[in-house]
Amino acid sequence: MTRRWLGLVALLACTPHEHAREPQNPCAEGMVLVEGGSLGPAQVDRFCIDITEVTTAAYGACVHAGACTPTVVGDVAECNLTRADRGDHPVNCVDFEQARAYCSWLGKRLPNDEEWMYAAHAREGGGTWPWGNIPLDSTRACYQTASTCPVGQHPAGASPEGVQNLAGNVAEWTVYKELPRLRGGSWREEPRLDFVRDPPYVPEATSGVRCVVAPFTAVDPVDLDVWTPYVPAKVDLPVLAAPAPRHAPERPLANLAIVRRHETRLDAARWWPVGDDWLVGVDDGKPDVLGLPGAVESAALPEGLRDFSPVRSLGPDLLLMRGGWSSTLRFVAIERGTSRIRWQIPFANYGSTYEQFVAPRTFVAEIYGQQVDAIVGFGLADGRELWRLRGGEQEPFTRASHLWTDGERGYVRGDRGLLAFDPTTGALLWSGVAVGEGCGVVTGDGALIVEEPGRDGHRRLDPATGAELGRIAGGAARCVWGLDPIDGGAAPAVLEDSRLFAFDVPDRRGKAELRARDAVSGRELWRRDGLEPDVLLADHDAVYVRRAKDILVGLDAATGAPQVEISLAGGFDLSLLAGGGPRGPLLLAIGHTGTTWLLGRGEQPSAREAYTVRGRLVPDGVSRKLVRGVPVWVGDKLVRSNATGGFSAKGVAYGELAVAVDDTKGPGTPGGSTVRFDAVTIVLDGAGTYDVGDVTLYPWYTE
16 A cells, blocks of 8 residues: 555544544543442442542632532531631531532532442451451541541541542442432541441531542643632521510400311411411311401412421511421421522421420521430521530530520520520520429529429529529429329419419329419419310410310419410310400310310300200110110210100200210229210300210221
């Protein structure tokens, strides 16, 4: 072949139509290849992984490009992105979404859990650590130090492929069954042998990121020279509007009446703001008798928020709402009018939370962890975590059983006693105040009282310091405020208008005496006996209690004299909606038989009605003889059916009556019944005589 033809062949070999050859190196610069293999039952494919954790400078370049958000938590002092001298340290304070966004920006991804675990374990000869069985020490990992270390500073701790910092420095995000997980140890504590961080999986000064990618995948380079330290802008935390004023009722307690009733339903059509509370309403076709302004209509919300419910107004323009349950629980701040989400807190990244409260500048939540609990404060301005009270063996608590606020301070009842903290800063104010088993704590009206059995009486503490100020005489033989009434306890005590309202120990019948005392001197003001111990609320001039299972009683707060009785068929749970106005504070009673009542004060006293109720038990699947002598409750009247199943009761009441069998005495109980019937509700509407007709009697089925 002539030189001319040889040149032509060479020219054709270099034409642009030829496909590029596969690069010789399967991994981009700064990454190494892990061949993959078996990890228990899982099979891990080959992949490329970053040699070191992502540096602050590299992540800062992503922030500079507008593809990543700044990684800051708490007071940001420990977050490397705010430090000019930490460019070669691993970026920390990273949350799961930020880690995913950074890897995606370069064309990479987060490692799945199996990939990370495979990279972090020695392949030859086994071993706990990436380097084998040689014990962990400070030459191989950055741990138990004052801060993070520059990446790559511990080459002796590298894996067989040369991957560094898999133990210590910062914990790294992985994907486990599509959920976040933190792997590895950190500079703050010794890495656990299984390299996994317990939930909740939240961003901390110890959380960082490392990326992976499939072999022979092109990734973008990073310009490390463009980053600059992040300087957090000063954020003025909003202050909530002053609490709704607690107007004194304009009408007497004797005027308390049922304002509205409906069958209990889970789907809400609207919510009315009542003071700082919210009243749920359903679309039952009835006219709005409340006339409350500012209702939130469910139908006006975006589809994804229609199952949410309001928690608190954050000033005139924002509304805090809650949705989901357990691992799907979310709190979102939405703009009124547009319903645009301003910020949100998804607790899937934190763990379970059962108690929260809203303070003037923060949203505070108790976080349940597998080993220890935590109290976390989030800013109302942006939903960002501002501070954290960690539980632990050397901390004021390991487990937190109750979280609440008196409007000025936050309180935690934990396994090491009672503590108080500043809701804005998270600063611990005091701790270690002992609270006995089953004993309760009541705060409010500028006071703090700890239940104490014995003659010395309950302890009155200074809410600001936790110091004991004195005793309130009248302690019982044992505590009851912190126990469920089923276990022999009573409803928690209530502080209102410098008075302490509290039940004594229930008697054998399950009844209890209510006492009112001066909250400062402890002087007894009045007492009232024969009450059910599971309902106790107070507001302004009234104390609300239960007499018999379905009789709501309003007592005069100053004297204890009964002012009104309302029958709410079949038993109920009661809550008080703050506020005022002509109807006074509203009461919400959720009935045990599927009815909800709203109560307020009318223009005239509620009129009691003399009634007669009749009916007849008709057997179905039981002997006709069993219709005789069946105990039938008609409201609070107990009667027995005659030989033909007929029954009749007379009384005087206002409200609604339940016609029901005594459900506390079934088969196996001395004197118990072997038959029962479905309860019937009677609305007292002035008719005087009510015939419920035939009532089907059937066997009392037991499991």
